[in-house]
Amino acid sequence: MADLFQVTARLRALQRGQAVPIVSQRQVVIQPDARIITLLAMAGEDTSVHAAAIGRFGDAPQIGIVADPRRRDDQYGLLRWMLPMFETCYAECRAAGTFPQLWVSSAGALGHLDTLADRLRFTDEPDIQRLGELWTYAGERSPIDGQQALISASGALRMHFATGQQEAEDEHLGSLLTWIEPTPGRDIFAAVATAEEQPMGVKTDPRFDRRWLQPAIEDFHAAQEQSERSFHHARITQMLEGVLRPIHAATQRAYALLDDPRWRPNPALDALADQEAREFERFMAARDEGHHLPYRDKPKAGAIKIVARERAASNLDAGTLRHDRAARERGVGAGKVLRAAVLKVIERRIRPKLFEYTVELTTAQTGLHLREGDILFALDGPTISLRIDAVQRRGATTWIRATVDKGKRTVKSIPENAILDLGPEAPNWNGLGFELQQMSIRLMNPPWTHGNAMPAAAPAARPMPADLLVAVEGLT
Structure with a gap:
C-alpha cells in the first residue's frame, strides 16, 4: 500500500x-x-x-x-x-x-x-x-x-x-x-x-x-x-x-x-x-x-552496533507512527497499525477487587499482520496495551478479541464504536543501554555453535508423531 x-x-x-x-x-x-x-x-x-x-x-x-x-x-x-x-x-x-x-x-x-x-x-x-x-x-x-x-x-x-x-x-x-x-x-x-x-x-x-x-x-x-x-x-x-x-x-x-x-x-x-x-x-x-x-570493528563492537541500529529502527518506527500523520496512514494501509472499532468491553471478576477486561474489536483492514499473543499499544491518549487472543475473518471484516494488559480503568470508559489506533510500544531511547549490557553479557558466553564442544543430549519433551507430514499439515 x-x-x-x-x-x-x-x-x-x-x-x-x-x-x-x-x-x-x-x-x-x-x-x-x-x-x-x-x-x-x-x-x-x-x-x-x-x-x-x-x-x-x-x-x-x-x-x-x-x-x-x-x-x-x-x-x-x-x-x-x-x-x-x-x-x-x-x-x-x-x-x-x-x-x-x-x-x-x-x-x-x-x-x-x-x-x-x-x-x-x-x-x-x-x-x-x-x-x-x-x-x-x-x-x-x-x-x-x-x-x-x-x-x-x-x-x-x-x-x-x-x-x-x-x-x-x-x-x-x-x-x-x-x-x-x-x-x-x-x-x-x-x-x-x-x-x-x-x-x-x-x-x-x-x-x-x-x-x-x-x-x-x-x-x-x-x-x-x-x-x-x-x-x-x-x-x-x-x-x-x-x-x-x-x-x-x-x-x-x-x-x-x-x-x-x-x-x-x-x-x-x-x-x-x-x-x-x-x-x-x-x-x-x-x-x-x-x-x-x-x-574495522571487532566482533563484539560490531554486534553492539547492530543492536543499536536495530533499536534505532524500532524506535523511529514507533515514534513516527505516534506523531507523524502521514506515517500513521501508511501504517494503516500496510497493516502495521490496527485501526479498529470497539464492539464491546467485557468485565470478568477473577477474585475480590481484581477484574479482567476483554475487548472485542472489528476492522475492515486487509493485509493485517496479527497473530495470537501479539501485544499492541494505543497510539493516542493514555497508555493502553492489549494482548491479542483471537483473530477471525468474518466476511469483509476481521473480528479480534484481546485482553487488556495496561489501562484497565481507561478501557472501562471507552464507548462502543470508538475507533482505536493500535501499534508498537512507544519508543524507549534510554533503554538502549540495557540492551547493550545484555548483549555484552551474551557475548561473554558464546553458544555451542561457535565452539568445539557439543551440547549434551536432551530427551524430547513430546513423543515423535507417527506421520510427521500429517502432523505438520494439521497445524494449518
Missing part, C-alpha cells in the same frame, strides 16, 4: 507537471547552525578533495581549491584549511548541548564524505587524522535510521515531495528542485533536461574534464615560472568554482525549502534531536579520552 501511495503521488505530479507534497509535517530536524559542505573529487581519485565550499545557511561559502589533489602537500593544505571550521562547529555544539549537522547535496556526496573520513583517520599527520575523526561522527551516524547528523539534501526533499520522474532520477538535486519549483510556462521535461546538464554530485562532467580541466592541469604542471603556475592555478580555480557554486546554492535552496513554516511541527523529531545530542557527546567524550577509532 505504501508503494501504491508513492505511485499515486508520482502520477499526480506527472499530471500537474510539478512535484506534490506527500506530508504536512517536517520529516528532518533543521539545525539553525547547520553547515553546508560541498566537495568535489577528481575523476579516479575518490579519496581526495579537489575543491570545497563550506558555510552556514544564508552565508556566502568559504571556498578552497587546489590545482591538483594528487600533490600531497597541496591536498593536506586544503584539509588543514577546513579543520578549524569543523573544530569551531563541534565546540559550539558541545557547549550548547546539541549536535553538529552537515548537509550535502546527494547520497553520492554523503558516501564520499564517509569514505574520506575512513581514509584520513589513518594518515601520518595528526591534524589530518583529527579532521577524519570529526567527519567520522557524521559518517558513522549516516546509516542509522532517524539520524540527524549527516543529511542528504536530495534524500530530505524526497521525504517531503513526490516528482513525476523515476526515484533514482530524484538523486540529481538540480532536477529534483526543478520539479519542486518549475519555471511557469515551460515544459517540465525540457527544464529537467537542462538542469541535468549541471553536475550535482562530487564529480565533474567527463566532457568538461577532457576539454577544459585536464589540459589546464597539464599546463599547470608544465609551467616553469611561479607566475605562470599561479596563472594556471587561477584558471583551474575559476573552472571548478563554476561547478562548485551551483551545487552549494542548490543545497542551500533545499535547506530553505525544508525550513519553511509551511511544514507543521513533528514531535517525533524532538526525541531524535535529543538522541543525536547524546550520541554526539558520547562520541566526543571518547575522543577526549583517547579511544582509538578502528578501521
Whole structure:
C-alpha cells in the first residue's frame, strides 16, 4: 500500500507537471547552525578533495581549491584549511548541548564524505587524522535510521515531495528542485533536461574534464615560472568554482525549502534531536579520552552496533507512527497499525477487587499482520496495551478479541464504536543501554555453535508423531 501511495503521488505530479507534497509535517530536524559542505573529487581519485565550499545557511561559502589533489602537500593544505571550521562547529555544539549537522547535496556526496573520513583517520599527520575523526561522527551516524547528523539534501526533499520522474532520477538535486519549483510556462521535461546538464554530485562532467580541466592541469604542471603556475592555478580555480557554486546554492535552496513554516511541527523529531545530542557527546567524550577509532570493528563492537541500529529502527518506527500523520496512514494501509472499532468491553471478576477486561474489536483492514499473543499499544491518549487472543475473518471484516494488559480503568470508559489506533510500544531511547549490557553479557558466553564442544543430549519433551507430514499439515 505504501508503494501504491508513492505511485499515486508520482502520477499526480506527472499530471500537474510539478512535484506534490506527500506530508504536512517536517520529516528532518533543521539545525539553525547547520553547515553546508560541498566537495568535489577528481575523476579516479575518490579519496581526495579537489575543491570545497563550506558555510552556514544564508552565508556566502568559504571556498578552497587546489590545482591538483594528487600533490600531497597541496591536498593536506586544503584539509588543514577546513579543520578549524569543523573544530569551531563541534565546540559550539558541545557547549550548547546539541549536535553538529552537515548537509550535502546527494547520497553520492554523503558516501564520499564517509569514505574520506575512513581514509584520513589513518594518515601520518595528526591534524589530518583529527579532521577524519570529526567527519567520522557524521559518517558513522549516516546509516542509522532517524539520524540527524549527516543529511542528504536530495534524500530530505524526497521525504517531503513526490516528482513525476523515476526515484533514482530524484538523486540529481538540480532536477529534483526543478520539479519542486518549475519555471511557469515551460515544459517540465525540457527544464529537467537542462538542469541535468549541471553536475550535482562530487564529480565533474567527463566532457568538461577532457576539454577544459585536464589540459589546464597539464599546463599547470608544465609551467616553469611561479607566475605562470599561479596563472594556471587561477584558471583551474575559476573552472571548478563554476561547478562548485551551483551545487552549494542548490543545497542551500533545499535547506530553505525544508525550513519553511509551511511544514507543521513533528514531535517525533524532538526525541531524535535529543538522541543525536547524546550520541554526539558520547562520541566526543571518547575522543577526549583517547579511544582509538578502528578501521574495522571487532566482533563484539560490531554486534553492539547492530543492536543499536536495530533499536534505532524500532524506535523511529514507533515514534513516527505516534506523531507523524502521514506515517500513521501508511501504517494503516500496510497493516502495521490496527485501526479498529470497539464492539464491546467485557468485565470478568477473577477474585475480590481484581477484574479482567476483554475487548472485542472489528476492522475492515486487509493485509493485517496479527497473530495470537501479539501485544499492541494505543497510539493516542493514555497508555493502553492489549494482548491479542483471537483473530477471525468474518466476511469483509476481521473480528479480534484481546485482553487488556495496561489501562484497565481507561478501557472501562471507552464507548462502543470508538475507533482505536493500535501499534508498537512507544519508543524507549534510554533503554538502549540495557540492551547493550545484555548483549555484552551474551557475548561473554558464546553458544555451542561457535565452539568445539557439543551440547549434551536432551530427551524430547513430546513423543515423535507417527506421520510427521500429517502432523505438520494439521497445524494449518
